[in-house]
Amino acid sequence: MRKLYDWVDERLDITPIWRDIADHEVPEHVNPAHHFSAFVYCFGGLTFFITVIQILSGMFLTMYYVPDVENAWKSVYYLQNEVAFGEIVRGMHHWGASLVIVMMFLHTLRVFFTGSYKKPRELNWIVGVLIFCVMLGLGFTGYLLPWDMKALFATKVGLEIAGSVPFIGDLIKVLLAGDDTIIGAQTLTRFFAIHVFFLPAALFVLLAVHFIMIRRQGISGPL
Template identity: 85%
Template sequence: MLQRVYDWIDERLDITPMWRDIADHEVPEHVNPAHHFSAFVYCFGGLTFFITVIQILSGMFLTMYYVPDIVNAYESVRYLQSEVAFGMIVRGMHHWGASLVIVMMFLHTLRVFFTGAYKKPRELNWVVGVLIFFTMLALGFTGYLLPWDMKAYFATVVGLEIAEAVPFVGELAATLLAGGEIIGAQTLTRFFAIHVFFLPGALLGLMAAHFIMIRRQGISGPL
């Protein structure tokens, strides 16, 4: 059945050459675990991408039940966990995945640095990777407030105080994030919008650029 659907689409859009161009790509010998034990360190980037996909899919599920206002936010999270089928599992995946993706990205960044993969001609890809790292950190920060419990509230207070301490632009940045002088309804709405719309859009654009450059330049060689 799936083959017939694929053939129907391929007959009209001719997607097979495009798919082969993506899939039929030689993998260097030094990233093959069968030949080199250290090849596992080259898996960190792929694992980061895999966890990111899980974060996107689980986040889409969570937004179907989450209510981004200070009256209903906490109750919507409680309802999701206690009343929705598999809600606790999906939220747990999203919660722990937010930490795991940072760990895997940090390990991937270390691999790139210690193998010299940031050097010519991959300097621009390194810059894009660093921007992806900061985007992930921003996603973690903005998502932390959304359950609207005491821990999330005071963690956001600390985070905004740190942002306010940045020279020149810190006070303005903190005010824009908070939506005013206090952390309240405007803050929660802005964090939700940034977390669900602005940052994912930036992340997808950066990841597309990252993968295109990897495709053009190939996987970096060993140290």
């Protein structure tokens, strides 16, 4: 492993980059050995860890999922019952979708109650809220993909809520569903595209901005 690292470092000079990332002093108030309350500062890292699991498990699921009304449920059934470890991976993705929202909510509460959203971190707070919205969007769009009755009726309720937004509600509903009268093939295709392409792209950009600002501004102080 060391020889491989030296070989890459000789050609790309990655050591200064790695040292800039790794050689970062951690404040004493986030060290659980000194402060019991420091564990609340782990919520952000745990949220990112679960997000990585969601990305990896989602990549595995897309290898078998077929986003059309004839084969969507069949592909999920095949994945869960015929593919090796498919049930485990789908279970990780299913429960991880709920857990990542819970952890992000706890992380948001920690940031709010410790005042970490204040100057000079206002922009990072805004980015964090946008990440939260993207995560909620991922949860909503992913719920329809199994194409069962529960997903169908839950999505119908969600679209009705979106349609109740003043002035632009009908536009949002048609944009998501493809049709303002029925949830069908266009709806499934659009939800799949939004879930797999558009929202993950936005998430990657927002996470990069979030981490860059954390790196520049450092970890916030205690309450």
